[in-house]
Amino acid sequence: MQLLMLNLIRSSRLSARAVALILMLLPIAQALGQTPLQERTVIPIDWECEFYFDQLLTPADIARQHSTTHTFEKIPNSWTTYRNDRNEPLPAHSYATYRILCPVKNPGRSQRLALYLPLIHSSYTLWINGAEEYHSGKVSAVPFEESPRASKAIIPFSLPAGTPGAVDTVEIVLQVSNFNFPKAGVVFAPRLGDYETIVAEQGRANMPVNILLGLLLTLLIAHIALYTLVQNLKTHVWTSVLLLFLMLSVITVPTSQLLQIFPSMGWNLYYSLHAAGRLGSMAALLMLLHNRYPYSFPTTLAYPLAALGGLATILTTLLPASLYISAYAIGIAYLVAGLGIAIVWVLPRAIKKQRHLAVGTLIGLIVLGISLAIDYINASHGDTSHPPYSLLTVGILAVLFTGEIVLETSNSVKKMRSLVINIRSRYQSHYGDNQKLTEELRREQSQRKSLEEAAERRQWSDEGERQLHQVIIRNLDDLQALCQSSLEKIAKYLKSKVGLLYIARLSPETNELGLVLFASYGLDTAQRAKYETCAIGEGIVGACFLDNTARIINDVPKTVVKVNSGLGRAVPKSLAVQPLESDSGLVGIMEFGRFEGYKEHEEEFLKRSALQLANSIMHVNSNEGSRKRIEQLTEALKNATGVHSATENRC
Structure with a gap:
């Protein structure tokens, strides 16, 4: 975009000189076009x-x-x-x-x-x-x-x-x-003559107006484009406003084609446009001079004069044209006063301070004032056979003034471009360091997040073990209650839908070691009867006991225990089988099932809970064995005491 604007600025500077040359040649072309044949065939009725x-x-x-x-x-x-x-x-x-x-x-x-x-x-x-x-x-x-x-x-x-x-x-x-x-x-003055000559004459009279309109429109587009690029330059704003009002003034001169294009236009609209163009142009010119030479044309003088012109412009568009024409002399006085202030006071002070284009602007405004006076005299005599001379001056002034503004804007754009390149190079030099810092920050954030998650998992596991320990303490005197309460606590804490706890026992009939169901969670009576015993090495539970290895199974076979729910009986999607291994040896097996998979920290919790529960089971078993031996000894002593008493009695 910046390169495009720079090319536009360069081309506009070249085109400005060309257009100025064309405008200066217009009167010569017009004079050459007025041949003796036209003078003989066209009669001004005067x-x-x-x-x-x-x-x-x-x-x-x-x-x-x-x-x-x-x-x-x-x-x-x-x-x-x-x-x-x-x-x-x-x-x-x-x-x-x-x-x-x-x-x-x-x-x-x-x-x-x-x-x-x-x-x-x-x-x-x-x-x-x-x-x-x-x-x-x-x-x-x-x-x-x-x-x-x-x-x-x-x-x-x-x-x-x-x-x-x-x-x-x-x-x-x-x-x-x-x-x-x-x-x-x-x-x-009307004009009478050959039809083709009259039409050609009017075409030649309209040509300078059309050229000037095209020039002003081109400059307007250029200034709008420059303002979008360099928005802090108010000069482009007021130059664009001035160009708009100048275009309005140009299309309402007597030689323009406005009334031919819009034949039904009323007098009120025509004179409103005519007056608004002139008064608005002067107000915009004063504001432009203030922005260009603020020290030579202070705000205390520029703003009231421009506001007066703006108010007059608004009134001419709202009031009937007859009132404006009645006060035509006031509008002329405002134009003369504005030109006089610019020529006599503003621009000479700017020249003393050696401001750019002040001399050219002063000469141009003097020529413009003379041209307007000549046009006024010609109009008072009814002469509309040629374009107003002020159009030529307006065109040259617009080109020169705009050329200087474009040149300054070009320099500003160049400085901006060099600044952008400098900033970009600095950014690129620091970009690598910023990337490294960003990556390090991301790693630190990831590590912090991992540590926080690990701490949360550890806290969760510790809390589960604490709750399980309380359950175990309350049930150390009853193995059955210990197993059932501990299984329910672990199952609920893991949010499992089903749970089974087996303990290894010798069969009294066969004197072989097997697994006996001591506790269950989520099973009905029929399921408890079905899974009451399990042989070593049989099924998932028997194989886990034989291998003494914990297993997490996500693809559960349909033959595995089903879960009872409000929707019926369904096979859990994931199983966790954990051996109950105490410090003294293997005690039994725990099995849990649920519909979502078990996570790594849950597996670790299950392993630590199994160790705690297995040691408690061994402790309860030892206590029960000791109690039974004591009971046996007590019974033996009772029996021996009874025999001794009977012998003494016989004796």
Whole structure:
């Protein structure tokens, strides 16, 4: 993105010089285009004509009423400059009829002519040689019935063939009514001539406007793009605003094609755009100068002037155009004051401080002021045959001023790019160290987590052994109760669904060692009877006792004991078989089953619990054996004592 913007900046600097050269050559091209042929074939209508004030007449009315009161007045001019019999200026809000006679040399063949009508205040109907050809708005002698409309038109018509070299007369009758604006009637000069020449002339008049619009639009896009890249430069913001208002001013000059593109545009909208463009341009220019030269144009002066222009711009878009035209002199005064402050005070102070482009901007604004004055004089004489000279100055100023801003932005972007490269290199140099630190931190976190989990598992196992020890202490005098209570505690602590505890015993019948079920958990009566004994080496339990090896089985066969639940009887998914090996030897086997697998720390807990329980079982067995021997000895002593007593009695 940065490379793209740098290329855009470089190309814009080159294109700015090219566009400035094109703009300076426009008047030369325009002068070359005005050949003697055009001068002979296009006639500006700027002579006296019949003027019928307070009368709306058709060509037929004029032909029938030769004695109709009229005067001869020069056009172009607002009829407010004409005077009545009492030497008073005519009122602007009224209506009138113009009859214009134009001499045309006949070439001896039919020819296609055209009449170009510029802006006429404020509605009109046109007849050429007795035929109604065009109307703009609705003409009326009653104010509330009139419908004004702003329009420019090229009206084609044909003249029949006649005597070669003879002079024919084209009669133009124009009804005009105005009840809205202080200027009235034919304010700008119409032009009569060959149709193709008139069209080509208007095309040449529109060409500088179109070129300038394209230039301003290009600069606007460039500044918006630059602002998105360097958002801390307010200069781009105000330059973009200035370019927008300049475009609005350009499209509302008399030679623009705005009214031809939008023929139904009303006077209010046209004059609102025209005024907003000029006033807004001056307000934006003042803010731009303040941002460019803040020490030469302080905030205390720049903000009030710009705010005044912004307020005036808003009011012109909201109020009727007639009010703006009535206060036209105030708008001109604001423009003159803004240019005067910039030329006389701001830019000379900036030049003293050797600010960039201050000299060029000062010269450009002086030329712009002169161009605006010339354009105002031409407009007051009704001359709209060429584009305003101020357009050329605006174009050159825009290119020069924008070129300097683009150059500064280019330098800023270069500095930013070098800063980014420097930061990136530093980042890359520290990236490896950061990666190592990150990896070490991750390892430490993983180790800490493992230690915490190990501590939790150890705490869990210790708690289980403590609870089992309490159960064992309470049942040391009864082997059956010891086995049952201990099995239930271990099964519940492991969340097992089923549990069995076998102890090795000699069979009285066969005198062979076997496993006898001493305790169970989760079995019904039938299951207890089924698994009451188990031979050594038979099944999983017998094999575990024979091998003296703990086993965890996850793929349990269907023949293994089933678990009773609310859903029926199901085979557990995982079995844990743990030998009960005491310090003196193997005592028995514990078997547990549940639906989820046993974890490593649970296996360790089961192993330690088995050792504790096996030692307790051996202790209880020893106590029971000792008790039985004592009982046997006691019984033997009793028997011996009884025999001795009987012998003595006989003796």
